[in-house]
Amino acid sequence: MELTGKVAIVTGSGRGLGLAYAKELAASGAKVVVNDVDAATAEAAAKEITDAGGTAVAEVAAVGSTEAADALVARAVAEFGRLDVLVTNAGVLRDRVLWKMSDDDFDTVIGVHLRGTFTCARAAARQMREQGDGGRLILVGSPAGQRGNFGQTNYSAAKAGIAAFARTWSMELARAGITVNAVIPVAATAMTETIPALQGYVEKMRAGEPMPAFARQALAFGGPEDAAGLVAFLASDAASDVTGQCIGIGGDRLSLWSHPQQVATAYAEGGWSADAIARVWSTTVGAEPQSVGEKLPEPPAN
């Protein structure tokens, strides 16, 4: 993918998926502003990219606030003169079931993911609109946001909100030629290595063993680098007409997620009373309720 001349910001790119995105964008010719709240990983990531012949600078900031978002965009403009691509990847987890979740657990996750995506995208959209020649907002959702996930009140709400951002902003920014999509990744990172169903595969990966085809395909589970090609594609001119989409990536699997829509309707002239709904519920709109949560396939017996 040819990204020479383009300038990108990748938030939370000190390690994991963000680092893989930043490396791929730089390897494709983009100049990259690496960001992380962790200064050491941010600096190391920028060095890794420049050592490999790419162009990168590190901007250490805790994504969430308007100040951090403005500083990131200002750094891109100060160093490289413009901004073409923003990848809002920074993220944290504070998993608890609803009744055990503290205000701080909730606010932290909403602050980094939802507020951070909003503030960074707003700053980037202002800069891109001023430049007047389009741009790319590449947001980061999660299967948890698409389907819900046990123990992830804060995270699933933030990620569902990010999918909603992609839909709304793709409409608002279409005239400016700015595309907005959400990547829905799956990958072995610090964030996923403690998930019991995936631990065996993470250990295999660490031991340098090949990931079984079942994991790479049915679970879409691979390394962070497996998700990076999608981000480079979305950043490129080849994806200039791709917008408003939630696109799954991981292991060997690329997928398109559906957006919610009404799947069953019923009409009552004059409106619906509670009794009327109760009478027809199971034979009309309630006949096939929607499922929740991701149902991971069982591994093959061996």
Ligand SMILES: NC(=O)c1ccc[n+]([C@@H]2O[C@H](COP(=O)([O-])OP(=O)(O)OC[C@H]3O[C@@H](n4cnc5c(N)ncnc54)[C@H](O)[C@@H]3O)[C@@H](O)[C@H]2O)c1
């Ligand atoms: N790994 C997966 O399977 C998976 C699945 C779905 C979604 N995601 C999403 O992908 C993104 C990257 O996740 P990952 O798995 O690479 O996790 P990770 O924990 O390895 O990396 C996240 C990075 O973000 C940084 N960060 C945290 N808060 C920050 C802040 N306020 N400002 C700047 N940087 C901050 C961390 O320091 C870390 O370097 C996250 O948004 C995550 O929710 C990951």
